[in-house]
Amino acid sequence: MAWDTARTRQALLDAAVDEFAEHGFDGARIERIGTRAGVNKERIYQYFGNKRQLFGQVMETELERIATTIPLTAEQAEDLGHYAGLLYDYHRSRPQFIRLLHWEGLLDRGGPALKEPERTATYGSRVAALAQTQRAGALDGGLRPEELFYAVLALAAWWFTVPQAVRMIFDRPSDPEAERASLIRMVRSLARQGAP
Numbered sequence: 001m002a003w004d005t006a007r008t009r010q011a012l013l014d015a016a017v018d019e020f021a022e023h024g025f026d027g028a029r030i031e032r033i034g035t036r037a038g039v040n041k042e043r044i045y046q047y048f049g050n051k052r053q054l055f056g057q058v059m060e061t062e063l064e065r066i067a068t069t070i071p072l073t074a075e076q077a078e079d080l081g082h083y084a085g086l087l088y089d090y091h092r093s094r095p096q097f098i099r100l101l102h103w104e105g106l107l108d109r110g111g112p113a114l115k116e117p118e119r120t121a122t123y124g125s126r127v128a129a130l131a132q133t134q135r136a137g138a139l140d141g142g143l144r145p146e147e148l149f150y151a152v153l154a155l156a157a158w159w160f161t162v163p164q165a166v167r168m169i170f171d172r173p174s175d176p177e178a179e180r181a182s183l184i185r186m187v188r189s190l191a192r193q194g195a196p
Contacts, residue, residue, distance in 0.1 A: 058100065066097060081191070091156060155183055
């Protein structure tokens with residue numbers, strides 16, 4: 001029976017996403033990744049090289065996934081609250097992504113991040129979409145487009161970053177529908193956009 005290389009590689013990547021999200025780079029163990037994937041750990045070295053290269057591949061894969069799943073164009077920016085809601089939905093369905101970003105930040109030693117030029121270009125395209133929408137008058141120009149984009153990213157992610165603070169501030173258990181609605185209202189207010 002032939003070995004399914006693509007399936008094995010994907011199983012290892014999926015297991016690595018969970019392992020790095022749970023334990024960070026320093027705490028992640030190659031043995032556990034192999035066990036999670038049901039694959040001999042030696043395959044990890046064959047497919048990805050060392051642990052740092054595997055973490056890099058995990059980050060690259062997850063960044064590409066969110067970039068293609070939730071693009072931001074000038075047309076989509078006409079309802080920035082809706083875009084924020086999509087980000088919220090994504091983070092709720094893939095909580096590993098926020099955790100991976102946090103772990104990556106903890107590894108930051110002041111040098112360039114993984115794929116920094118490509119990531120900067122992706123962020124830049126979203127900032128450009130907001131700038132275009134501001135020029136067209138569909139978004140308030142009170143904030144610079146990069147400030148507005150950063151605010152939307154932060155607001156969408158913070159629910160998952162500090163759920164204990166959300167619980168205390170709103171004085172209730174987690175309520176995804178209410179949280180999503182609050183986020184959309186906040187972003188529309190920030191962008192001075194009414195509901196469509």
